[in-house]
Amino acid sequence: MATITLVTGGARSGKSSFAQQMAEGKSERPVYLATARIWDEDFAQRVRRHQADRDQRWENVEEEKQLSKHDFSGKVVLMDCVTLWLTNFFHDCSYQLDEALEAAKAEWQQFIQQDMDLIVVTNELGMGVHPENEMARKFADLQGWMNQHIAAQADTVYLMVSGIPVKIK
Amino acid sequence: MATITLVTGGARSGKSSFAQQMAEGKSERPVYLATARIWDEDFAQRVRRHQADRDQRWENVEEEKQLSKHDFSGKVVLMDCVTLWLTNFFHDCSYQLDEALEAAKAEWQQFIQQDMDLIVVTNELGMGVHPENEMARKFADLQGWMNQHIAAQADTVYLMVSGIPVKIK
Amino acid sequence: MATITLVTGGARSGKSSFAQQMAEGKSERPVYLATARIWDEDFAQRVRRHQADRDQRWENVEEEKQLSKHDFSGKVVLMDCVTLWLTNFFHDCSYQLDEALEAAKAEWQQFIQQDMDLIVVTNELGMGVHPENEMARKFADLQGWMNQHIAAQADTVYLMVSGIPVKIK
Numbered sequence: 001m002a003t004i005t006l007v008t009g010g011a012r013s014g015k016s017s018f019a020q021q022m023a024e025g026k027s028e029r030p031v032y033l034a035t036a037r038i039w040d041e042d043f044a045q046r047v048r049r050h051q052a053d054r055d056q057r058w059e060n061v062e063e064e065k066q067l068s069k070h071d072f073s074g075k076v077v078l079m080d081c082v083t084l085w086l087t088n089f090f091h092d093c094s095y096q097l098d099e100a101l102e103a104a105k106a107e108w109q110q111f112i113q114q115d116m117d118l119i120v121v122t123n124e125l126g127m128g129v130h131p132e133n134e135m136a137r138k139f140a141d142l143q144g145w146m147n148q149h150i151a152a153q154a155d156t157v158y159l160m161v162s163g164i165p166v167k168i169k
Numbered sequence: 170m171a172t173i174t175l176v177t178g179g180a181r182s183g184k185s186s187f188a189q190q191m192a193e194g195k196s197e198r199p200v201y202l203a204t205a206r207i208w209d210e211d212f213a214q215r216v217r218r219h220q221a222d223r224d225q226r227w228e229n230v231e232e233e234k235q236l237s238k239h240d241f242s243g244k245v246v247l248m249d250c251v252t253l254w255l256t257n258f259f260h261d262c263s264y265q266l267d268e269a270l271e272a273a274k275a276e277w278q279q280f281i282q283q284d285m286d287l288i289v290v291t292n293e294l295g296m297g298v299h300p301e302n303e304m305a306r307k308f309a310d311l312q313g314w315m316n317q318h319i320a321a322q323a324d325t326v327y328l329m330v331s332g333i334p335v336k337i338k
Numbered sequence: 339m340a341t342i343t344l345v346t347g348g349a350r351s352g353k354s355s356f357a358q359q360m361a362e363g364k365s366e367r368p369v370y371l372a373t374a375r376i377w378d379e380d381f382a383q384r385v386r387r388h389q390a391d392r393d394q395r396w397e398n399v400e401e402e403k404q405l406s407k408h409d410f411s412g413k414v415v416l417m418d419c420v421t422l423w424l425t426n427f428f429h430d431c432s433y434q435l436d437e438a439l440e441a442a443k444a445e446w447q448q449f450i451q452q453d454m455d456l457i458v459v460t461n462e463l464g465m466g467v468h469p470e471n472e473m474a475r476k477f478a479d480l481q482g483w484m485n486q487h488i489a490a491q492a493d494t495v496y497l498m499v500s501g502i503p504v505k506i507k
Contacts, residue, residue, distance in 0.1 A: 008331055010296065010464025012482020042475075124330065126179025127348065128297015128466015129305045136467045137211075144181020148332030159330050161462065161497050162346050163486030166506050168335050177500050179465065293499070295348025297466015298474045306380075313350020317501030328499050337504050 002111075002118040006151050009160030015121045016050055018158070018165050019078050023119055024057070027076035032058045033067065035085035050080070064088045068110035075116050082122035082150065086142055097138045101145055108146075112153065122147055124159075171281040174288045175320050178329030184290045185219055187327070187334050188247050192288055193226070196245035201227045202236065204254035219249070233257045237279035244285050251291035251319065255311055266307045270314055277315075281322065291316055293328075340449075340456040344489050344507075347498030353459045354388055356496070356503050357416050361457055362395070365414035370396045371405065373423035388418070402426045406448035413454050420460035420488065424480055435476045439483055446484075450491065460485055462497075 007019045023030035032054060038044050051060075061070055065088050067079070079085070086104055093100040112118065124147075125140045151157050157169035176188045192199035201223060207213050230239055234257050236248070248254070255273055262269040281287065293316075294309045320326050326338035345357045361368035370392060376382050399408055403426050405417070417423070424442055431438040450456065462485075463478045489495050495507035 006331070010462060010482070011468065012464050012479050012486070014486050042472075122331075124179060124296075124465040125467050126181050126465070127293040127295070127462075129294050129300045129309050130180065131467045132302070132305075133470070134211075136470075140467050141181050144179070144331075148181070148183050151331035151333055157331065157333055159335075161506055162344070162460075162482075162489035162495065164489055164495055164507050166497075168330055169333050175500070291500075293348060293465075295350050296462040296464070298463050298469045298478050299349065301471070301474075303380075310350050313348070313500075317350070317352050320500035320502055326500065326502055328504075337499055338502050 002114055002116050004112065004150070004154040004156075005119045006122065006147075006154040006157045007119065007160060007165075008122045008124055008147060008151075008157065010124050010127075013160040014163035015123075015160045016080055017053065018160060018163075019080065019119050019121050020054060023076050023078045026117060028057060030058055030076040030078060031072060032060050033070075033072075033077050033079045034060065034062045035064060035067075035079065035081060035088070036062075037064050037084070037088050065092070066107065068107060068113075072114050072116040072118075076119070077116050078119045078121070080121045082120060082146060083125075083143060086146055087139070090139055090142055095135055095138065097142055101142055104142075104146060105149060108150070120150060120154075122150065171283055171285045171287040173281065173319070173323040173325075175291065175316075175323040175326045176288065176329060176334075177291045177293055177316060177320075177326065179293050179296075182329040183332035184292075184329045185249055186222065187329060187332075188249065188288050188290050189223060192245050192247040193224075195286060197226060199227055199245040199247060200241060201229050202239075202241075202246050202248045203229065203231045204233060204236075204248065204250060204257070205231075206233050206253070206257050234261070235276060237276060237282075241283050241285040241287075245288070246285050247288045247290070249290045251289060251315060252294075252312060255315055256308070259308055259311055264304055264307065266311055270311055273311075273315060274318060277319070289319060289323075291319065340452055340454050342450065342488070342492040342494075343457045344460065344485075344492040344495045345457065345498060345503075346460045346462055346485060346489075346495065348462055348465075351498040352501035353461075353498045354418055355391065356498060356501075357418065357457050357459050358392060361414050361416045364455060366395060368396055368414040368416060369410060370398050371408075371410075371415050371417045372398065372400045373402060373405075373417065373419060373426070374400075375402050375422070375426050403430070404445065406445060406451075410452050410454040410456075414457070415454050416457045416459070418459045420458060420484060421463075421481060424484055425477070428477055428480055433473055433476065435480055439480055442480075442484060443487060446487070458488060458492075460488065
């Protein structure tokens, strides 16, 4: 089974940088597990910015959904991030909330069977006003339920606030 | 006077589940004080989901606004939630912020005179981008001010993050 | 160099009140450094509300951008707030994110050279759903990066939740 550290927080709260430093402190050769599907230039820019932040020590794996098909045994793995990974399930399930949540949880359960040191980055999406857009509301539900699921399994959880890690579990 | 425990957090952060477990741990016969006005199918589904989560031990009270007219003396009461309750004042005051806040605070003051063990669920709405919609901005103000008012009176306050209760008072 | 206390949190979380009490506790004659450009009646009302909350002991300074041109040596200064100050840079840089961030950081660096006891109020904007509006997304990025920058330099950081200060650094 994986040892799990969850790093959650708002947009631009320093989640990825903190998680990267943690992974680099734990291994000479950490794995960067990127879950982004490149939807548009805005995403592409963000991906490039993050890649530029990382040094050459990293092993890069790109995987939009099927995390469990890669062998991470004995490795330190940084999954960045749950939100992009869930977006792919949500899209491919035609925006059906229950179906996407079930599929994502099943894949997750397979994934964490591996003996790895897993650091997971996710987003807090629920502390703003209730979105008017129904799809945004559904996605926020999906994100929130998955976050609860992962946090319950995690050994350690950090909430990032303005770049400061607050250990909450 | 009531003993007050406030449980705040974002949407889908596990507030209601945590508050329910707390109430069940405190009493054989807790009261579920539901403040929802059933506005649409989305709300109705959420209410049904929450009802299904609760077992038969609960006494159910539905009250949109006048919490103080019920007798809760000596009971453990879970009010779920402040946001829906405030929505009813906001609507019935024709979306006048100051009027709604004054009316809600007056009713609240009456309510908490009772000797009960009160657990209150509310929402953090203010940590997203400033909403473009003026009414949403006003409601976020109303919610924020009422949250401050209740938290100041509360004996204990928890912030829920990804299902994890963080005790902040 | 300035001693820096950062007070962050959502809208209506009690940031300004808490910061004012702190400044009043530290000095007989604190400086209120207001960064608002008065854009509309909504802002004007908020400014008036905050002014009414402050007593006569305060020295008031209004400065939209060039904080460093005022002499604050030896004083207790409450800057309220980073968000409004950044908005002015963002606007005057024609909404170019990188340019605004660079200009704001340069001005900030000048400002904090002074020997003052600086209390800074800012906003958490990133914990809601990803905004659909591109400019709102850019501004949230700007805010988040500046918050990280200030928090890294700060001696003390508080997150306000429902009026409760949570010390996180």
